[in-house]
Amino acid sequence: MIQMIRRIFSRTTEESIVECRHCGANVEPEADFCPGCGSTEIASYEIAS
Numbered sequence: 001m002i003q004m005i006r007r008i009f010s011r012t013t014e015e016s017i018v019e020c021r022h023c024g025a026n027v028e029p030e031a032d033f034c035p036g037c038g039s040t041e042i043a044s045y046e047i048a049s
């Protein structure tokens with residue numbers, strides 16, 4: 001459901017989802033750590049549609 005919403009607002013055919021592995025919060029792609037919990041375990045997913 002969340003991915004469907006993201007696709008509507010995204011004009012690109014390819015999107016990158018960056019989230020914290022620790023708490024699952026969405027993180028800015030440039031961020032080195034999670035602003036929510038401070039974890040440096042950032043997961044990045046490239047989704048091509």
Ligand SMILES: [Zn+2]
Pocket residue numbers: 020021022023024025034035036037038039
């Ligand atoms: Zn986090």
